[in-house]
Amino acid sequence: MRTPSDRRAPWRVILGNVIFNNDTPAGRAFDLVLIVLILGSILVVMLDSVRPMRAAYGSVLNRAEWVLTLLFTTEYVLRLISARRASHYARSFFGVVDLLSIVPGYLALLLPGAETLLIVRVLRLLRIFRILKLARYLSEANVLTEAIRASAAKITVFLAVVLSLVTVIGALMYLIEGPENGYTSIPTSIYWAIVTLTTVGYGDIAPKTPLGKALASLAMILGYGILAVPTGIVTVNLARAQDRRQPQRICPRCGLDRHDPDARYCKRCGEVLPAPA
């Protein structure tokens, strides 16, 4: 991976291959160790937030956190050293995520009140996606991403309609039910409308007057119909994205352009097909 413009020393190139790539046994081993460390660190953050756990194993968790922070710091420094361009890496998305996953630990040491900052460590989870990005699920993720991107414009229109609907329904329910039934303000009523239209339905706020129940029933039925739309959009675009994955060949005699990847003759006219690209 060393191009002429690359002025890194040979050991930095080797280190960079281990850290940034996963096409060598050493690189794959490094990634595996990193995934285990990241998941372990997420586990530490989680357990640390459970009060009885913290009471019983607080010092163990604390020490584990320190070991992990030091390991991630070492990794960050090694990445800075071995990157083709340190400044380019430091400002990249994953460079910032890497930094964010070690800074809170040090800050909490310096500022006693900054303990809530420790939650930021959950963002370490995002680092796993860098590794997955290189893995075999890449192409599956691409089909999904392509389908979602193709759906973006339609889903924007859909969201605009839903947000307007939710605002109008929320305002109406605020009028009908009022603060005495839990609809304390229009924003709260809009929150209720979202809870209802997405069929989540916590029940922390629920209509109590007959008119409110009637409007809520209408909203639920309407909502269900409306929420069929994103499913439809994603399904249609997913089918398309998957179809496009198959390179298309055209029959030179009859022009049919849908052939199975293993076809050698046109299924319609029997003509020999061009070899797949």
Next chain:
Amino acid sequence: MRTPSDRRAPWRVILGNVIFNNDTPAGRAFDLVLIVLILGSILVVMLDSVRPMRAAYGSVLNRAEWVLTLLFTTEYVLRLISARRASHYARSFFGVVDLLSIVPGYLALLLPGAETLLIVRVLRLLRIFRILKLARYLSEANVLTEAIRASAAKITVFLAVVLSLVTVIGALMYLIEGPENGYTSIPTSIYWAIVTLTTVGYGDIAPKTPLGKALASLAMILGYGILAVPTGIVTVNLARAQDRRQPQRICPRCGLDRHDPDARYCKRCGEVLPAPA
């Protein structure tokens, strides 16, 4: 945009172009300002309904509302003046919405008890759709609208079945559970059935007897299966609406402009079609 039958003075034509169209820089700037004002006005309505906000910033919100109402009044008058036919605009859907978004403010001034009328101002949100109607999302919205319109007949049948089902299940639950378990009347039981079948599930009313729980379980499983239907309908019609959107080729002989993407000959006159772009 001035046709021979147009008897407006030139300045009214220019004003009308700025206000009603968005194909000039001035028109687009006007629309942008209007969107900001509308969203700001919705925000004012919302904050105004939050009690602590009202207590702290009541007078500021009040003044903002007055400024916005005056601005919208000015806009309404300008629209009346510059419209090709003022009476036509005043009676159009958006003309009525425009009027509804300024009237409540004045009414609340005259009638002290009419404060609930202020909620009507949320309808200002609908005015945004006029602007969006002209924007680039038009064609996306059209595909969605076409798909939903094509689904209308099937969804009507589906709704009739669901409403009957919900009535029968509601009446049965009223019999089984009765008023002592929260099913105080058949309409309330029907409200519960809708909450259940749409999988919202507030939990404000829930079956308590074993038989009621059994019927509810049945309704949920049935409901889930049944509610797969609108999703299926919308998906199928969306796929179709999107197919029809393909880049259009025109037959050089007969002028037909709707051809399938894989067509090589005109399906109406048999002429060879131009190759797809």
Next chain:
Amino acid sequence: MRTPSDRRAPWRVILGNVIFNNDTPAGRAFDLVLIVLILGSILVVMLDSVRPMRAAYGSVLNRAEWVLTLLFTTEYVLRLISARRASHYARSFFGVVDLLSIVPGYLALLLPGAETLLIVRVLRLLRIFRILKLARYLSEANVLTEAIRASAAKITVFLAVVLSLVTVIGALMYLIEGPENGYTSIPTSIYWAIVTLTTVGYGDIAPKTPLGKALASLAMILGYGILAVPTGIVTVNLARAQDRRQPQRICPRCGLDRHDPDARYCKRCGEVLPAPA
């Protein structure tokens, strides 16, 4: 509508046409009146179950119910008289429904305790489907019915899997959470599992122990994936049922068998197509 084997008197034939068909103005008027009466009668049943309504308008509702019962009785007698074969009608599905919609009223008169029988009157709603069966939505309903029938075998397999899953998850939760957290018995736990897997989520029973929450989380994610299946099944079969609605023509030269209904030439080879059947 009088065939040689029909031995009814002419006035009975005319009456039968008005009552059983809707292809004459009189028949359509009769159906319209009947729909209004049925919906009105459902409304009476509903209002009758609302305590304040009953207290205030009890005698009015009672009288309305008597008038409606007498009208439906007259209609039933007229149907018996004018039917081609009275016994055949009386034993048909809708004949039984018609009888069921008048019997409870008389029974409640004779047996003072039989008032709960009055709820059976909600079944009158089913009578509307007889009328709709004849109407223009028939073909839409047929596509839906065909799609659901084609899905039946797959949905049976799916239901067997879901019921087993729900039983096993329910038993596990009964073990983990136990009666002290609301999971009072295995049937109740299964009810909870159904409420969860169908994403209804009342919240009347919810896991309280960490292990229970973990299993519930697993069940929810699993459940969501699993419940995508009926939607998929219905969508696929709906697309197929709708495709089959289009009569298929085959191009005599190239054999292409998918042509738009308005095609006159094969879009692939330009050959003249046979006229649509």
Next chain:
Amino acid sequence: MRTPSDRRAPWRVILGNVIFNNDTPAGRAFDLVLIVLILGSILVVMLDSVRPMRAAYGSVLNRAEWVLTLLFTTEYVLRLISARRASHYARSFFGVVDLLSIVPGYLALLLPGAETLLIVRVLRLLRIFRILKLARYLSEANVLTEAIRASAAKITVFLAVVLSLVTVIGALMYLIEGPENGYTSIPTSIYWAIVTLTTVGYGDIAPKTPLGKALASLAMILGYGILAVPTGIVTVNLARAQDRRQPQRICPRCGLDRHDPDARYCKRCGEVLPAPA
């Protein structure tokens, strides 16, 4: 079913055919009896967990359980005797399930405290799938299984994204709402996030602060869009799996047996195919 390598005595072969196959009347009768016994045994387990039932009919249920356990023990011994290789059967999946369905009864007799073990008997339900495996729904189940297997890679990617999202949202809500509003720890907050994203929405934990409600609203809308993805994946793969099920034609020259329904020539060797049935 006796092959040369089969050293079982003739009566063991006949017994094995009755027990393990269902292609003879005796085999089918055996399966039917077994299904009834299994469902009856599940019913006994369920009723046994309902306190009032246990109080009233405890001894009857106990005796029924003993009879069933003895019957299943006999069946297990007969299976061991008649299996082609007893050790192979004993270590197979269904062999273990069969053993698990009789062991708890004996253990509960020996160890007085092992009554909770009795719940394991619900696993008897799995034994029904062995019988269904042989039944007519096999091919339907295969289409479903094929569709779900084809979706596996995409659904893994999807699950990874959802789990990360749920962790990040959970941690944020723990920060925003905190233990005083029910979000007692990050794992609990993640449980809430799963309850919300899957639209179950128990309401046992619900946001109380304005910021928490805003984030929850965002999560719900996001969640709904995201959860359209598995439905899309399953639908697309189901359509594909069902297409592949078409009646199969065999190429007379090269023997290829997978042809599209619209193929007229073999896609591998170009030979004319027989017309579809």
